[in-house]
Amino acid sequence: MLSRDRFTAIMTTLFVWSLAGALFGGLFIGLYQVLLVLGLSGWHPVVLASVGAAMTTVAFYSAMPVALVGATGGVLASIGYLIFSGHRVELSLITATAAAAGLFAGAFFSWMVRRNARPLAETLTGLLAGLGAGVILSVVLILLPQPVGPLVMAAGVVALVGALFQLNEHWVVRACQGWLPDGLAAPLVAALIGGVVGASVWIMGGATAAGLDIETEGAIDSVLRDVPAGGMGGMLGGAVTGLVLEMLGYRIEQHETV
Numbered sequence: 001m002l003s004r005d006r007f008t009a010i011m012t013t014l015f016v017w018s019l020a021g022a023l024f025g026g027l028f029i030g031l032y033q034v035l036l037v038l039g040l041s042g043w044h045p046v047v048l049a050s051v052g053a054a055m056t057t058v059a060f061y062s063a064m065p066v067a068l069v070g071a072t073g074g075v076l077a078s079i080g081y082l083i084f085s086g087h088r089v090e091l092s093l094i095t096a097t098a099a100a101a102g103l104f105a106g107a108f109f110s111w112m113v114r115r116n117a118r119p120l121a122e123t124l125t126g127l128l129a130g131l132g133a134g135v136i137l138s139v140v141l142i143l144l145p146q147p148v149g150p151l152v153m154a155a156g157v158v159a160l161v162g163a164l165f166q167l168n169e170h171w172v173v174r175a176c177q178g179w180l181p182d183g184l185a186a187p188l189v190a191a192l193i194g195g196v197v198g199a200s201v202w203i204m205g206g207a208t209a210a211g212l213d214i215e216t217e218g219a220i221d222s223v224l225r226d227v228p229a230g231g232m233g234g235m236l237g238g239a240v241t242g243l244v245l246e247m248l249g250y251r252i253e254q255h256e257t258v
Helices: 004-037 044-062 064-085 091-112 118-143 150-176 182-208 214-247
Strands: none
Touching (some): 004 044, 004 150, 004 182, 004 214, 044 064, 044 150, 044 182, 064 091, 091 182, 118 150, 118 182, 150 214
16 A cells, blocks of 8 residues: 555656646647648658757756746747737747847856756756657657557657656766856756747747738648647656656656756
8 A cells, every 4th residue: 555655756746747748748749840831851850849849848847947047038038029020920030039038048047046057968868868769759650551640649759758868867967067068058958948939939929920821821720739639648648657767766756956
């Protein structure tokens, strides 16, 4: 019979991993669809979306203060862009503007708080986990005779990234200590988060902007249509993965955050 502490630990793991998985899954499918709209094909959108979603989710999971600073800068910059740009919302411009704001906010955060290279090390761990998961998923999708829906794709990539991140986080962070620049860690991570926020605002702003051609409207609609399924799949994949890792001895309460 489970003790109260053990039961609480399991429920906390399910909640945290489900929440992180939902964020990852929705972001992964959104980025995947955007990359398809931009003309990428084959393994490229799968791998790039997996890497981008993994780095973003890991930043919120392991370096939440820095991620929140970057998200705040990205939101404010995106709102300012929408105010001054009118109905013309361009992906490259709004993403660059939000990323620049995140970079500035992260630099200010690094100046005000003790400098620490760990946020960048954690994000690099997410990059490696996302790269490995993206390559594995690409191979699986190529071998399967039938197309895979967004819910299954998101669940699979969340499980892969979660397992790879948990298994490799400790040694990657230790290997990065000593050579990563402390002063650039927070600005770079915040800039990444800001850029993702800008791209997300582009999707939402583009869906409501006037004067879009039929092809662009259809592309944006396809992105928004699949995001809920991606979030649900990510939630399921995250919950199962977190529970399995908890049973194997990887305790979420032992995870260090910055």
